[in-house]
Amino acid sequence: MIDREILLEKMKTSPYKPMRGKIIETKMLTDKEKFFRIELEGKINLAHEPGQFVMVSIFGYAEAPISICSSPTDKGFFDLTVRNVGTLTNAMHKLDKGDTIGIRGPFGRGFPIDNMFGYDLVIVAGGLGIVPLRSLIRYVMSQRNDFGYVQILLGCKTPKDFLFWQETNEWMKRAEIKSNCTVDMADPDWKGNVGLITTLIPGVDINPARTYAVVVGPPIMYKFVIKELLKKTIPDHQIIVSLERRMRCGLGKCGHCQIEGKYVCQSGPVFTYHELRDFKGECHEKTS
Amino acid sequence: MKYAIIQKEGLSKWLEHLKSRARLYAPRKKENSFVFRPVRDISEVCLEYIPTILPPKKYYFPQKEKLLKFSVRPFKTAKAIDVFEEYILFGVHTCDIAGIQCMDVVFRDSPEDPNYLNRKDKMTIIGIECLNYCDKFANCASMGNHNPRGGYDLMLTDLGKSFIIHINSEKGEGLVTGLGYIREAKESEVSLLEQIREEKKKVFKEELGDALPVVYDAFDRGFNSKVWQNVGKRCVACGNCTAVCPTCYCFDVVDEMELSLNEGIRYRIWNYCQMDDFAKVAGGEDFRHGRDGRQKHRYYRKFKYSVDKYNRYFCTGCGRCTRTCMAQINLVDTVNALLNEGITYRTKRHKL
Numbered sequence: 001m002i003d004r005e006i007l008l009e010k011m012k013t014s015p016y017k018p019m020r021g022k023i024i025e026t027k028m029l030t031d032k033e034k035f036f037r038i039e040l041e042g043k044i045n046l047a048h049e050p051g052q053f054v055m056v057s058i059f060g061y062a063e064a065p066i067s068i069c070s071s072p073t074d075k076g077f078f079d080l081t082v083r084n085v086g087t088l089t090n091a092m093h094k095l096d097k098g099d100t101i102g103i104r105g106p107f108g109r110g111f112p113i114d115n116m117f118g119y120d121l122v123i124v125a126g127g128l129g130i131v132p133l134r135s136l137i138r139y140v141m142s143q144r145n146d147f148g149y150v151q152i153l154l155g156c157k158t159p160k161d162f163l164f165w166q167e168t169n170e171w172m173k174r175a176e177i178k179s180n181c182t183v184d185m186a187d188p189d190w191k192g193n194v195g196l197i198t199t200l201i202p203g204v205d206i207n208p209a210r211t212y213a214v215v216v217g218p219p220i221m222y223k224f225v226i227k228e229l230l231k232k233t234i235p236d237h238q239i240i241v242s243l244e245r246r247m248r249c250g251l252g253k254c255g256h257c258q259i260e261g262k263y264v265c266q267s268g269p270v271f272t273y274h275e276l277r278d279f280k281g282e283c284h285e286k287t288s
Numbered sequence: 289m290k291y292a293i294i295q296k297e298g299l300s301k302w303l304e305h306l307k308s309r310a311r312l313y314a315p316r317k318k319e320n321s322f323v324f325r326p327v328r329d330i331s332e333v334c335l336e337y338i339p340t341i342l343p344p345k346k347y348y349f350p351q352k353e354k355l356l357k358f359s360v361r362p363f364k365t366a367k368a369i370d371v372f373e374e375y376i377l378f379g380v381h382t383c384d385i386a387g388i389q390c391m392d393v394v395f396r397d398s399p400e401d402p403n404y405l406n407r408k409d410k411m412t413i414i415g416i417e418c419l420n421y422c423d424k425f426a427n428c429a430s431m432g433n434h435n436p437r438g439g440y441d442l443m444l445t446d447l448g449k450s451f452i453i454h455i456n457s458e459k460g461e462g463l464v465t466g467l468g469y470i471r472e473a474k475e476s477e478v479s480l481l482e483q484i485r486e487e488k489k490k491v492f493k494e495e496l497g498d499a500l501p502v503v504y505d506a507f508d509r510g511f512n513s514k515v516w517q518n519v520g521k522r523c524v525a526c527g528n529c530t531a532v533c534p535t536c537y538c539f540d541v542v543d544e545m546e547l548s549l550n551e552g553i554r555y556r557i558w559n560y561c562q563m564d565d566f567a568k569v570a571g572g573e574d575f576r577h578g579r580d581g582r583q584k585h586r587y588y589r590k591f592k593y594s595v596d597k598y599n600r601y602f603c604t605g606c607g608r609c610t611r612t613c614m615a616q617i618n619l620v621d622t623v624n625a626l627l628n629e630g631i632t633y634r635t636k637r638h639k640l
Contacts, residue, residue, distance in 0.1 A: 015399050016355045016541075016554070020363050059358045059552060062543045064570070086570030100363040219573050246569050248541045248559075251399045255538030255561060258585075259575075261593035280511040 015251055018057040018102025024077060026096050029163045033128070034093050036080045037070075040103065046078045049110025050135035051242060051270045055250045056080065056092065057102025064088040065247040065265070068106060069131045071138035081131045081163065107250035108269050111136050111240060116212045119238075120148040122204060124225055126155045126197050126217025130163050132242050132269075133216050137171065151204055155197030155217070159190045197221065201228035208233040214240045226273055239273035289461060291473035291481070292453040298469035299451070303330045303378070306463065310374035310412065313347055315340055324377070335379050335444075338422035339606045343384050343534035344377050348407045349391060355403065355541065355554045368553060369403070376412040376463075383426070383606040385415050385440050386433040387534025393598045394537055403556075412459055413440040419484065420491055425607030427495035427620050433605050434492045435485065445481055452481050495620050497627040500601060506626045507592040511584075515625045519587075520580025522615040527560035529609035529617075530586060535594075535602040536560070561585050587622065 025037035040046065046054070048068050055063045064086065070079035084093045095101065113136075121140065125133045140147050152171065156162050193200065197217070213229045215222060222241055229239055245257035245264040257264035260279055294302060306312050312327040315337045322337040324344050354368035380388075388408075395404035417436055418428075428434040436443045441460030444451040452473055455461050464470045496503055510516075530536045540559035545552040560566065562583070567576040576582055594602035603619070610618045 014356065014367070014402050016403075017365050059360045059363075059554075060543050060545050060549070062541050062554070083571075089570065102358075102363070102365070218571075219575075244569055244571075244573070245575060246567055248539065248556075251401070252397065253394065253401060253537065254540070254556075254559070256540075256559075256567060258589075258593070260588070261596040 018104045021101050021103040023095055023097055023099045023101065029081065030161055033081055033083050033163055037077050038080065039077045043076050045075055046106055048072055048106035050113060050139045051110030051132055052106040052108050053269060054103050054105035058088055058091045061088045061091045067132035069134040071135055071142060073139060073142040083128060105250060107265055109267060111214060111270050113139065117146050118148060120207060120211040121150045122206060122211055122213040123152045124197065124213065124215040126221040129216035130154065134164060136214060148210065153197060153200045159187055198224045198228050206232045212238045212240060216242045236274040236277060237272045241271055241273065241276060242269045243271060289455055289472050291478050292455060292464045292470050293450050293473045293477055294453060294470045295450045300330045301469055303333060305467065306376050306378065310376050312376050312378055314378040335416055339381060339608055342532055343387055344380060345387065345534055347375065348411060349404060349537060352555050352557045353403060355556055357553055359551045361550060372406045372410045374410045376414060378414045380413055380415045381418060382415060382436050383428050383433045383604040384534050385413060386604040389439045390535040390600060390602050391537060393600060415440040415443040417443060417445040419446060419488060425610040426605055427607060428605030429492040430494045430496040431601060431603055431605035445484065447477065447480055452477055497624040503591055503623060503627065504595055507588060510626045510629060513626060513629055515622060515629065516580045516584040519583045519617055519622055520578060522617055523579040523583050524615050525562050525564065525579050526614055527562040528612045530560040530562050531558065532608040532612050534604055534606060
């Protein structure tokens with residue numbers, strides 16, 4: 001039972017009220033993806049965990065859940081990268097430096113960085129998966145000593161679709177970090193690998209007991225990638241994924257993001273394969 | 289005072305009194321059904337009714353509710369509702385009171401929902417006990433909601449010529465004291481109430497084929513059951529079952545702009561897991577495809593997920609989903625079909 005006084009105090013403030021966020025930088029990364037750097041009122045830090053998300057408000061267009069793609073070690077601002085694919089994201093693409101958006105959050109459970117300390121990392125990013133993973137990669141880069149051998153595998157449909165290409169080159173320069181790239185459909189200038197991201201996994205050097213694999217990508221990718229990782233005998237609870245769902249509140253109420261008894265906005269979006277395995281069927285997407 | 293008595297002749301006087309104290313909502317007839325409505329004319333109040341079309345949730349979790357006011361330029365937000373008014377829900381069945389308790393659990397769960405809590409804070413519940421089944425669709429006895437189990441301020445039980453009122457809160461006591469036509473109950477009247485409860489046992493029998501823990505197990509095992517395909521084939525995805533459910537609370541958030549296109553209001557509106565875009569994301573992936581999957585989800589939210597998350601069954605047994613279904617999907621039949629599958633399964637395993 002909650003103390004009535006505390007309850008009354010909580011009833012005065014609304015978790016539905018967004019904070020004011022000022023856009024201080026934007027950049028088109030591809031034809032469809034736009035990068036936003038956002039400063040909160042009073043330059044306060046969002047204080048998120050890598051892998052968490054915010055609810056972005058544009059008045060007149062309601063809200064949508066968007067992954068945070070900067071690290072909590074980036075102070076005074078945070079980054080979002082948005083694909084123009086729905087009503088709100090379309091409206092968001094029309095905004096630029098100096099415009100204001102509403103922010104609620106951060107919400108959800110991020111990547112288990114505390115558990116990952118000292119471990120090797122295999123980071124697998126398919127398509128837009130690099131967006132939430134950038135928060136983790138940037139965190140790992142700034143706390144490089146806390147982690148072991150780090151490998152990053154990237155996959156995209158075509159070379160044009162790679163996000164954060166310059167940044168990726170910087171990550172590559174660091175000796176400990178390997179970045180392999182692959183494309184489904186190459187163009188003539190492409191010198192890298194061609195094929196699905198799963199084809200990269202057999203070639204990576206993994207010490208399974210000491211490795212966390214972090215996988216984010218389109219829903220269809222997970223089962224194939226996880227299968228390959230399991231072949232490498234990485235334990236179930238050391239395979240980490242992040243799930244995308246429709247969300248309306250971020251508070252574990254509106255019901256849209258539910259997978260069986262779990263609300264993804266609260267228990268996720270990050271899950272271990274160990275947790276995922278017990279879901280009976282609602283994890284599997286069907287594209288209409 | 290724990291129990292009070294009001295003669296039936298005194299009821300309309302009491303209703304007038306309640307009406308003067310706060311906004312009063314009570315059931316009344318509407319064509320062949322019943323609805324909760326604000327009371328204007330006392331004579332319209334009808335206490336012998338089958339569950340109303342919509343449960344009283346429309347008053348504490350409105351179909352369209354203001355969350356906040358906003359302006360685009362300058363970027364500003366403000367409270368949308370300044371004052372929540374006091375109100376009395378009169379003549380609520382015990383199944384609907386159970387529904388309110390379920391909603392309490394959800395919206396009190398951290399992070400708390402201030403809109404709901406503010407409304408709940410202003411609510412007074414005066415219940416009425418059912419002595420007979422409303423109709424053949426209810427399964428309140430299986431859910432244990434046919435008898436009053438708290439969650440109200442006052443509870444009325446029909447003693448023939450009078451009502452005995454169980455006083456369950458200070459707020460409730462304030463509504464019955466100091467009135468000439470309501471007096472404290474005598475011991476004989478309280479024992480009459482006990483007698484009535486005893487009689488009720490002969491009327492109300494568990495409607496589901498087995499006890500709730502067995503039902504839970506059947507759900508635990510029945511995720512891939514053919515029962516869901518069968519239900520899915522018949523379902524027309526109208527969403528009625530979720531709209532009328534006293535424990536369905538899913539919602540959508542929408543913005544509505546003023547003509548100025550600068551100011552507007554953010555609303556939350558009821559949303560239903562039976563709609564085909566309910567779990568669809570902007571990229572086009574649909575995470576709960578098909579009517580079978582969506583109906584299954586609704587049932588699991590009543591008999592399994594809510595038990596896992598809140599340790600509580602979210603079916604109150606009011607029977608509304610069955611009553612309203614255009615495809616005659618019957619909750620009791622569906623659960624029993626699942627239970628029967630369990631029996632086959634158990635026997636088969638036994639033979640092995």
